[in-house]
Amino acid sequence: MAEKIVIVGAGLVGSLHAIMMARKGYQVEVYERRPDLRNIELQGGRSINLALSTRGWKALEMAGIAEEINNICIPMYGRKMHAIDGELTYQAYGKENQAIYSVSRGDLNKRMLLAASKYDNVSFFFDHKCLDVDLTTNTALFEDKDGNEVSTKADRLFGTDGAFSAIRQRLMKTDRFNFSQEYLSHGYKELLLPANPDGTHQIDKNVLHIWPRGEYMLIALPNYDGSYTCTLFFPFEGEYSFDSLQTNEQVENFFKNVFPDFYDLMPNVAEEYFQNPTSSLVMVKCEPWNYQDKIMLMGDASHAIVPFYGQGMNAGMEDCSVFQEMLEGFNGDWSSLFNKFSTQRKPDGDGILELALQNYIEMRDLVGDSDFLLRKKIEKKIYDKYPDKWMPLYSQVTFSHIRYSEALATGQRQTKIMDKIMAMPNIHERWNSEEIEQAILAHVD
Amino acid sequence: MAEKIVIVGAGLVGSLHAIMMARKGYQVEVYERRPDLRNIELQGGRSINLALSTRGWKALEMAGIAEEINNICIPMYGRKMHAIDGELTYQAYGKENQAIYSVSRGDLNKRMLLAASKYDNVSFFFDHKCLDVDLTTNTALFEDKDGNEVSTKADRLFGTDGAFSAIRQRLMKTDRFNFSQEYLSHGYKELLLPANPDGTHQIDKNVLHIWPRGEYMLIALPNYDGSYTCTLFFPFEGEYSFDSLQTNEQVENFFKNVFPDFYDLMPNVAEEYFQNPTSSLVMVKCEPWNYQDKIMLMGDASHAIVPFYGQGMNAGMEDCSVFQEMLEGFNGDWSSLFNKFSTQRKPDGDGILELALQNYIEMRDLVGDSDFLLRKKIEKKIYDKYPDKWMPLYSQVTFSHIRYSEALATGQRQTKIMDKIMAMPNIHERWNSEEIEQAILAHVD
Structure with a gap:
């Protein structure tokens, strides 16, 4: 009989992971504290908006639902800055046709739940609040809406229950579990x-x-x-x-x-x-993300970040796609798999947390600044001419699958180079010259 | 009628705070998860040893129990390093007669509890595990050893329940409470x-x-x-x-x-x-330490540190003495008092955490190193001749009441100066010269 996968939290990451694990043939049970979103009529996408980008799309494709989700998205090809005097400045996010996609959280979640419901091997338990987990037997305890206690014994338990995760709260009491909020x-x-x-x-x-x-x-x-x-x-x-x-x-x-x-x-x-x-706005970090071969935290439960890079959801979805990739050629050794996922993925969770904080400053302070805009223009020019040598940080994060930890490191190197370039005399006049281009390439090579 | 002070945790900080608040005339209730230590026969000081130093003594004096505690302490005037080849090196901790005092945690705690018991306005509730706090009414809920639920409504509640504080765990669920372990x-x-x-x-x-x-x-x-x-x-x-x-x-x-x-x-x-x-070994930080005018965390509950500076207990005791000093001239405004204590004391909690981590490196790696020993010898010489200009960091932390945050900052400045001095040619031969002395003084002034 197939192993029983218990997923606590039917938000974006939980419902996506449910679909992916169902497609692998596991017996999947999904528990959610809130009511069943599938039966609720949503008001035309009015709720928190999110921006889907390349990492999210990849995961949705793996789950076979990208096309359906695309129907409820609006592409945004760039930022429009509104200055206090009414002046408007436009800046494309990436190359032509590259966009991030505005989507309503509620609507997206509902469609993912409906997609998961099509699999016979997925069962949902809404209005179930997680009270505790017995770590010895890997049995999760819930309270349903009538106040009854319900428990389920998992072969593997996934905590996808968000920034204030109940599963993580249980792990916090185990020895040597690092945590910060x-x-x-x-x-x-x-x-x-x-x-x-x-x-x-x-x-x-x-x-x-x-x-x-x-x-x-x-x-x-x-x-x-x-x-x-x-x-x-x-x-x-x-x-x-x-x-x-x-x-x-x-x-x-x-x-x-x-x-x-x-x-x-x-x-x-x-x-x-x-x-x-x-x-x-809270940021959450923890380590390890797993408990032995029993429990794995994913999404905001293990790495909640600030929303300024539009990557919170995308990072959570990438957790799912990376996990599926690690399942390829899986030999049944859950302990190795869980340790490997936690160890490899943790630096990327830290990386996007740091990047999102940096972008907070950029969005508030810099996007209206002429030096900042020139910097982006120069980077774009080099990227267009030498795509193998220079990909702007925003593109690495938003339009690629480069590991967040790598993007952070590359971005720091690029910033140092651009600081030097921007300090060159008359850069606002000379930026488009052969000389500047060569100066940048000299640093890259 | 006097306000009711509820103290959760009858360890070293809780029992000391109980004595101090009892002396001010408050009605004090102390709840403790463990059994009553007062009735347990301890084996001649055999248990975790601690080092009492100047900050701890000040608090014990304010509580009127320094003399009694002194009877169970053994002064340690310096470190003796044992090299692998059997060579022994001795290094005094401070000036002549300055010592830190080895004391058993169990014995110390027992005597403090007995001292607190002498006050009619202190009541103890042992074998009471804190389950929750209702923040609206400031009512703490406990389970006694028979499994009965017991609750008490506090005017002010102090969480002195250690690194894994139940009170702090409740505060963690309030908005904008920063925490790390x-x-x-x-x-x-x-x-x-x-x-x-x-x-x-x-x-x-x-x-x-x-x-x-x-x-x-x-x-x-x-x-x-x-x-x-x-x-x-x-x-x-x-x-x-x-x-x-x-x-x-x-x-x-x-x-x-x-x-x-x-x-x-x-x-x-x-x-x-x-x-x-x-x-x-865990380090805990949080902020704020208080919840409105209702709850205050003290000791390891708000700032658990590693044991390498021998300051964990002393820092907790200093919480109590600083709190008493702030109570002088108290006008009944608990909100201001709690906010002030949290704001002023938090940087010192962070400071000693950082210092203790640094001393970990020093104790493991440096105390056997000849450059390190010379550095301490030079500092001692300057301190002996110019006590107003240079107090070694160890003395600031261990033998003074200088705020930990200030000691950390001064120590960093001193390290930079000593790095330059130690880089001077032939320093091992010249260290005792007038020239070196003047070089140091030039940096200090």
């Missing part, structure tokens, strides 16, 4: 920019909009019902902060002064501001 | 070196013995029954490690080759080695 001093609040009366988008649809303002930033991702899910990233405390904006008038004045073109589109912003919750 | 790749094992048949010590009593060996180290602290509590700090994995030593023969050969003079004193070492448990 760290919050940013910034939080976020979502604001829905509605569609035009005719259902079209109020601003360009195929880009990610950014209003970079140093200590704070607003972004907007398109929904396919014509609305935009906008997110304000803002300090919790300080002169301008969630703490300091307490009245409608204060919020309106703030948006009028700081995001004037956005305020024109959404003069009722204060209403939404006080209706919607303020959320915090 | 990190284990060293080294663990430890205790070995008891018995007294001579006549009850005297086998090796000098008034020193701390160290066998520094790079990747591993053995230390020995005197007990007052003539025995020594020895601790082997050793990697978990690798060529020589807890993992690799599996047979009596392997252990004996290892001790014979690596700690030959110790092996001569304790030829039955393999027996003890396999009888005694192997323990891990």
